[in-house]
Amino acid sequence: MAIGETVYVNSVREQLLAGRARLADVLAESESDQLLRLLGEVDSALHRIDHGSFGVCEVCLGTVEPEQLLENPLARVCLDCLTPKQARALEYDLELAAQIQKGLLPPQDLAISGWDISYHYQPAGMVSGDYCDVIKEDGHLHFIMADVSGKGVAAAMLASNLRAVFHSLIPLRLPVEELMVRANRLFHESALPNQYATLVFGRTSNQGELEIANAGHLPVLLSGESGIRSFESNCKPLGFFSDDKVEVVRARMSPGDTVVLYTDGISEAENDGGEEFGGERIRQFVAEQQPCCPTELVNACKRHLAAFRGSRERADDETLLAIQYTPAAGSDFASA
Numbered sequence: 646m647a648i649g650e651t652v653y654v655n656s657v658r659e660q661l662l663a664g665r666a667r668l669a670d671v672l673a674e675s676e677s678d679q680l681l682r683l684l685g686e687v688d689s690a691l692h693r694i695d696h697g698s699f700g701v702c703e704v705c706l707g708t709v710e711p712e713q714l715l716e717n718p719l720a721r722v723c724l725d726c727l728t729p730k731q732a733r734a735l736e737y738d739l740e741l742a743a744q745i746q747k748g749l750l751p752p753q754d755l756a757i758s759g760w761d762i763s764y765h766y767q768p769a770g771m772v773s774g775d776y777c778d779v780i781k782e783d784g785h786l787h788f789i790m791a792d793v794s795g796k797g798v799a800a801a802m803l804a805s806n807l808r809a810v811f812h813s814l815i816p817l818r819l820p821v822e823e824l825m826v827r828a829n830r831l832f833h834e835s836a837l838p839n840q841y842a843t844l845v846f847g848r849t850s851n852q853g854e855l856e857i858a859n860a861g862h863l864p865v866l867l868s869g870e871s872g873i874r875s876f877e878s879n880c881k882p883l884g885f886f887s888d889d890k891v892e893v894v895r896a897r898m899s900p901g902d903t904v905v906l907y908t909d910g911i912s913e914a915e916n917d918g919g920e921e922f923g924g925e926r927i928r929q930f931v932a933e934q935q936p937c938c939p940t941e942l943v944n945a946c947k948r949h950l951a952a953f954r955g956s957r958e959r960a961d962d963e964t965l966l967a968i969q970y971t972p973a974a975g976s977d978f979a980s981a
């Protein structure tokens with residue numbers, strides 16, 4: 646077994662042991678057949694780890710797909726050996742997860758006075774490890790764009806967890822630095838040792854004051870009449886830092902300015918020749934679109950990306966978010 650595998654199996658063992666302790670606590674409070682069955686499965690996985698048969702398919706003795714094990718360390722058979730009934734159940738679970746995830750996105754016709762917002766969200770598979778959100782609270786608009794490491798259900802679960810973290814932290818009205826440190830701590834507690842998330846958190850006021858924290862994510866673009874500014878990452882991704890200080894960049898948005906955020910599913914999309922779409926192309930594209938309403942910008946970018954990709958399949962989750970500052974002329978927003 647390679648060193649990487651040993652580290653991985655050890656982290657799975659730790660995770661299973663922690664889960665086992667929590668299960669035992671719950672079971673001590675109240676009996677449940679379902680939880681007892683789950684406890685049995687956890688014990689069986691721990692047994693397989695200790696006896697070197699973890700990741701071996703019980704039917705064909707081949708290898709259980711690593712992606713499948715990453716999503717479900719309790720998996721005992723490879724995908725090829727699932728019975729039709731098990732395969733259908735898996736498909737049904739995934740469809741349900743996809744529906745739930747879709748329901749957690751901001752509404753497509755989100756209308757918030759003073760801002761014009763549009764986004765594109767397209768998972769590569771059934772579910773996505775990207776998280777995109779816009780939250781109005783206390784006269785401020787908050788926006789989040791994140792990309793959880795890995796793919797599939799495990800990444801999607803953490804993306805949903807991130808959403809819960811930010812929805813509970815934002816109403817506390819903390820300074821952005823403190824909010825990020827707390828979010829990182831909460832994320833760290835729920836993630837597996839090898840999981841992390843690149844993330845941008847932004848907050849703007851009715852007066853156009855903008856604060857951005859970029860934790861390992863791609864640059865945030867601010868497009869306006871005077872050109873494009875980009876806000877690069879200035880701290881480690883979530884799950885990587887413990888109590889590090891988070892640096893927050895501040896700027897001022899003028900009416901008509903647009904913030905554009907995206908994940909690497911967009912910038913790293915490849916064409917038939919294996920060439921990447923690239924961050925520079927996005928920057929140029931956004932500059933050319935100015936002035937432009939977010940819906941047009943997002944739709945034009947989708948078309949541009951589809952034309953670039955040609956027949957090449959989508960390899961990663963795609964998310965793009967555009968927020969334009971549109972205070973009503975003569976209102977407190979614009980004049981304050």
Ligand SMILES: [Zn+2]
Nearest residue numbers: 702705723726
């Ligand atoms: Zn098999």
